[in-house]
Amino acid sequence: MSNISPQLKVLSIDIGGSHIKATVLDKDGALLVDYNKVETPQPATPENVVNAIKKLAKPFEGFNRISVGFPGYVRDSIVKTAPNLANAAWANFNLGKKLEEELGCPAAVVNDADMQGLGVVAGKGLELVITLGTGFGTALLLDGKLLPHLEVGQSPVTKTKTYDKFIGEKAFEHEGKKKWNTRMKRVLKNLKTLFNYDYLYIGGGNARELDFELDKNIKLVTNKDGIKGGARLWAPQQAIKPKKQLSTIKK
Known part of the structure; x- marks a missing residue:
């Protein structure tokens, strides 16, 4: 990751307890498109949240990386806890891998505050x-x-x-x-x-x-x-x- 292409386009997603927000950024963090958001599904299970992210991402084109801020403890893009979502369902869920499979490009997941x-x-x-x-x-x-x-x-x-x-x-x-x-x-x-x-x-x-x-x-x-x-x-x-x-x- 030391050599970053000027063509880097990142689908940046913020998962919150009430809403999930997304936009596409260039390599410097500048917004390439307006924000889009949907309500966080209830119950906020992995399946429902991933489906909501897919819905958010559908209008966006050309992104080649995915970044996710998740409200819980995350290690190596694997969710360990999700106290403000459907907590038990998220234990050891590899959200990064799942999004890579669903959206077709590398994904990184970290805590939302991080x-x-x-x-x-x-x-x-x-x-x-x-x-x-x-x-x-x-x-x-x-x-x-x-x-x-x-x-x-x-x-x-x-x-x-x-x-x-x-x-x-x-x-x-x-x-x-x-x-x-x-x-x-x-x-x-x-x-x-x-x-x-x-x-x-x-x-x-x-x-x-x-x-x-x-x-x-x-x-x-x-x-x-x-x-x-x-x-x-x-x-x-x-x-x-x-x-x-x-x-x-x-x-």
Whole structure:
């Protein structure tokens, strides 16, 4: 993968708890077509999700690689856990191989926060990416290179709640915005102590619900920035160049 053809075209897919989104990217992560999305099927079994991806991909032409961001623990494109989908059905499902068979080109699958991280980081120092959506996703990168994935969302933050349950979508709906923001202050304090990061990037649909002032080394990023990480799964890590500015979500 060190020599990337200028003709590289990547079908980049983001699988979420509520929607599956897709676009086609060039080798630099620029969008070649508009986004398309469908609702995540229920139940979100491997068969149903793969069928939804095939439906999404049908209008797109000319892609020769596939990148997928998946909401769970993934190793070598094989899904190990899927806590916000039909979890048991996904255990040890080789999503990469299945998509290669169905769509006819090489596929790489990583955790969705990892793919978003590749799309948004500046590529300098220790950078942490979190996603606030159906669940709580995390990715950690050092000088633009992904470090081993940690399922922080499944670890406890209280005696009875994981991060997923503490600040996920259901918690936001049940507790309301004010209490959720109080919880987020606690979570950000925990992350600062735990990782001692240089920069923190916050994405996901609920990032825009944050209503307090953030530290100077924390930035809000868009899902569009994140899906661009799909191109970097097929490009050299050194392709990440320091950025002067990042897209932000206006509150």
